[in-house]
Every structure is written in structure tokens, then in C-alpha cells.
Amino acid sequence: MYEWKQEGSNREQPDLEESLATYYGPQMREQPLSSASWQRLRSQLGPQRPPRKWRKPGLHRFWRRNDRSDPAYIRETFYRMTHEAPVFYPVSLLQCSFSARTRMPSVEVSAFGRNKIKLRLPSTTEMLISQPELDVLVATGLARYQYEQEPKHRVLRLLLDFALLLSSVAAILFILQDRLISIIPIAILLCALWLLHLHGRRLAFRADVLIVQWLGREAVCRGLHALADRSRSPRRGKWGEPSLAERIERVCGSRVTIEEDRLMHVGR
Amino acid sequence: MDTCESDLIEKARQGDQEAFGHLWEAHHAVAMAAALRLCHQRGLAEDITQGAFWLAWRGLSGFKRGSPFRPWLMRILYRHAVDVMEKQHTYLHPISLDELSQLEHQALASPGVDLATDMQEQVVQREEVRQALAQLNADQRRVIALRYGADLTEADIALVLGWPVGTVKSRLNRARVRLRELLTSERG
Numbered sequence: 001m002y003e004w005k006q007e008g009s010n011r012e013q014p015d016l017e018e019s020l021a022t023y024y025g026p027q028m029r030e031q032p033l034s035s036a037s038w039q040r041l042r043s044q045l046g047p048q049r050p051p052r053k054w055r056k057p058g059l060h061r062f063w064r065r066n067d068r069s070d071p072a073y074i075r076e077t078f079y080r081m082t083h084e085a086p087v088f089y090p091v092s093l094l095q096c097s098f099s100a101r102t103r104m105p106s107v108e109v110s111a112f113g114r115n116k117i118k119l120r121l122p123s124t125t126e127m128l129i130s131q132p133e134l135d136v137l138v139a140t141g142l143a144r145y146q147y148e149q150e151p152k153h154r155v156l157r158l159l160l161d162f163a164l165l166l167s168s169v170a171a172i173l174f175i176l177q178d179r180l181i182s183i184i185p186i187a188i189l190l191c192a193l194w195l196l197h198l199h200g201r202r203l204a205f206r207a208d209v210l211i212v213q214w215l216g217r218e219a220v221c222r223g224l225h226a227l228a229d230r231s232r233s234p235r236r237g238k239w240g241e242p243s244l245a246e247r248i249e250r251v252c253g254s255r256v257t258i259e260e261d262r263l264m265h266v267g268r
Numbered sequence: 269m270d271t272c273e274s275d276l277i278e279k280a281r282q283g284d285q286e287a288f289g290h291l292w293e294a295h296h297a298v299a300m301a302a303a304l305r306l307c308h309q310r311g312l313a314e315d316i317t318q319g320a321f322w323l324a325w326r327g328l329s330g331f332k333r334g335s336p337f338r339p340w341l342m343r344i345l346y347r348h349a350v351d352v353m354e355k356q357h358t359y360l361h362p363i364s365l366d367e368l369s370q371l372e373h374q375a376l377a378s379p380g381v382d383l384a385t386d387m388q389e390q391v392v393q394r395e396e397v398r399q400a401l402a403q404l405n406a407d408q409r410r411v412i413a414l415r416y417g418a419d420l421t422e423a424d425i426a427l428v429l430g431w432p433v434g435t436v437k438s439r440l441n442r443a444r445v446r447l448r449e450l451l452t453s454e455r456g
Contacts, residue, residue, distance in 0.1 A: 019451060100430075
């Protein structure tokens with residue numbers, strides 16, 4: 001009786017494997033596309049990514065700094081951005097690094113070193129960056145660099161760095177001497193850190209306004225949304241930097257429609 | 269891999285679009301069939317196929333010489349397909365009856381298809397599964413799509429998604445458990 005009931009219920013409710021097999025259906029026969037489809041793809045084929053160079057150990061990596069190994073399509077994007085801005089910066093400002101572990105492409109502006117704008121990109125083919133994402137990243141790097149070059153920002157940054165250094169040293173000295181007064185430099189240290197965080201965010205938002213002027217709101221939104229879709233936590237910001245969700249909210253106001261998201265990997 | 273294909277790949281690596289066109293001719297129909305089976309929408313499947321070939325073109329420099337082209341291309345396609353489907357929120361849109369009958373028609377020529385299966389019953393079953401899939405998280409949907417929509421093994425899924433095999437197994441198990449719960453509750 002029990003077995004019969006179970007059989008009966010199985011017949012009424014197909015098991016998971018069967019349901020999924022029905023959902024996806026059987027293997028399809030080949031689906032040839034029209035030649036127009038190839039023509040459409042062909043019109044979008046741009047330059048290829050150059051092969052990764054083998055990095056030799058030892059001293060080689062120091063003199064390798066002069067070797068411009070950034071892929072051609074990234075340099076092209078940089079030139080295009082500087083042309084559209086228009087700003088006059090050499091391509092040597094840009095440093096591009098690929099890593100298989102990088103899932104989320106990012107850009108950082110550094111105050112030190114020869115390469116001030118550091119671009120970090122995923123290296124696996126399956127995660128290749130799309131053109132709108134690359135445009136937004138390069139433009140973001142350029143815009144932030146431009147703001148950081150302004151004298152008032154440099155002075156403010158210098159003062160905050162100095163306050164940070166001084167308060168750290170004072171805090172360590174007072175702590176070593178077991179003095180209660182060490183609370184004051186610690187408080188200054190925390191304040192300086194907080195101000196640096198706010199300063200970084202303010203610059204980032206101002207840079208976003210600038211890239212909207214350069215690229216147009218639609219292109220920036222498309223790039224930001226593509227980056228947010230790639231991110232596992234678009235609402236999480238870094239220290240001194242707003243989250244992608246915040247940037248999207250400020251720049252786009254609302255989400256772009258699904259139709260606008262289509263084919264974002266195929267680029268321009 | 270035959271010499272002809274390796275020559276084409278070599279030429280395409282050097283930027284020869286004609287050679288890449290021959291690779292497109294040889295592989296796009298299979299890629300399109302795989303994409304269509306995954307997403308059930310012809311327009312989207314075509315976009316996915318084109319996108320995968322575009323990614324393959326951009327990444328040809330990373331292609332390992334001497335290895336077969338199709339598995340490499342299909343890895344790119346599957347990865348791209350699950351990403352695009354998530355971006356487009358494919359699981360939120362019901363499969364239209366036109367699209368379903370078109371899919372059935374295209375699948376009928378395939379061997380091993382049960383012709384007696386009732387179309388109406390299939391529509392109901394598919395809709396139930398789609399609604400259940402929509403309630404999973406993105407990673408769970410990815411593994412389910414690759415396991416059942418692309419018939420990949422756990423090791424292949426790990427290769428496509430860049431996750432450890434253990435992670436694939438655990439996510440697949442969790443997805444199955446959740447799907448079972450959802451389907452049971454849907455069927456009352």
C-alpha cells in the first residue's frame with residue numbers, strides 16, 4: 001500500500017533531475033546563423049590582447065619598468081580619453097597589471113612612482129573587460145589624477161599626511177611612557193584618518209562629475225553598471241572611496257534598463 | 269586538431285579576420301545551439317554567441333597552441349552565457365509559447381527525444397522550474413545551468429567558472445536541495 005502510494009506520488013511529481021531535463025530540453029541540433037551575423041561581429045572585432053610576457057626573476061623586473069608592455073587597446077583607450085577630455089598626459093602615467101585572481105577591475109591613483117594611474121584587470125579570457133568598463137576606469141583614473149594635481153588638494157593631502165605622521169609618533173611615544181595624554185594624539189590620528197577618507201570620497205565624486213562631462217552620462221552609466229554587475233558586493237566601498245552603488249546613484253540616479261545592458265561585452 | 273584549423277588559429281592570432289571568419293563558420297552553429305539550449309531565447313542566444321566569439325578573438329593570444337579550439341571556445345561561451353543571463357535577468361521572464369514551440373521544433377530532429385511528451389505539461393513544468401530558479405542566488409543558478417543546461421561535469425564547471433571543484437560540488441548540492449524545496453512547495 002505504502003509503495004503504491006509512493007509510486008503514485010512520483011508519477012504526479014517528477015523528480016528534480018527530470019524537471020531540469022524538461023526545462024533545458026534535449027540537445028539541440030546545430031543552429032547556423034545568417035552571414036549578417038558574422039558581418040555584425042566582424043565590424044566589432046578590434047585589436048587583440050597581446051600575449052602575456054614571461055616575467056623573469058631577479059633584477060630583470062627593475063629595468064623592465066621602462067618596457068611599455070600595456071596592451072594596445074588599453075593605450076588606445078587612454079589616448080582616446082585624453083583626446084576627449086581634453087587633457088595632456090603621457091601614456092607612461094598609466095600602468096596596467098593583469099592577474100588571474102583579479103575578478104573586479106579597479107583603478108588607483110598613486111602619489112608616488114612613475115606610473116601614477118594603476119589599472120588592475122582580470123587576466124582570464126572569460127573575464128575580459130568590456131569597452132564601456134575600460135572607458136570608465138581609464139577616465140576615472142585620469143579625472144582623479146587631474147584633481148589630485150590641483151595645489152589646494154596637494155596641500156591639504158600633505159597637511160593630513162603630516163598630521164597623521166606626527167600624531168602616530170606622538171601616540172607611540174606617550175604610550176611607551178604610559179601617559180594618559182596619549183589619548184590626544186590617538187584622537188588626532190583617528191580624525192586625520194577620517195578626514196583623509198572624506199577627502200578621498202569627495203575627490204572621487206568630483207571626478208565622476210568630470211567623467212560625465214567627458215564621456216556623457218549614458219556611457220558612464222553603462223560602464224558603471226557593467227562594473228557593478230561584475231562585482232559581488234557593489235554596495236561595499238573601500239577606505240577613501242565610494243562604493244559602485246553610491247557612484248551609480250549619484251551619476252545615473254536610477255538603474256539603466258535591461259535593454260540598454262544588452263551586448264555590453266561586445267563593446268563599440 | 270587538424271592542421272588546417274591550427275593554421276587558421278595561427279593566422280587569426282596575427283589579426284587575420286578572414287581566418288577568424290572560417291573559425292566562425294566551423295563552430296558558430298554548435299555554439300549557437302548550446303546558447304539557445306541554455307537561455308531559450310533566440311535573440312539572446314545570438315548575442316551570446318557573438319559575444320563569445322568576440323571574447324575568443326580578444327583572447328586568442330592566450331590560446332594554448334596545439335590544443336583543440338572548440339572546447340576552449342565553449343568554455344568562453346558557457347562563462348559568457350551564464351554572466352549575460354544573470355545581467356539580463358533571464359529567469360524573471362516566462363518562456364513564450366511561440367519560443368517554446370520553436371525550440372521544440374528545433375529539438376525534434378535530435379535523436380532521443382520523447383515525441384509523446386505533452387506540450388501543455390511541458391509548459392507547466394518549465395514554468396515551475398523557471399520560477400524556482402528565479403528564487404536561487406546567482407551562483408546557484410550558474411552551476412545548475414552548466415550542470416543541466418550544458419551537461420558539464422563538476423570538474424568542467426570548475427574550469428569554466430574558475431572555482432575550486434569542492435566549491436562547485438557544495439554549491440550544486442545546496443542548489444539542488446533548495447530547488448527541491450521550492451518545487452515541492454510550488455506543487456503543494
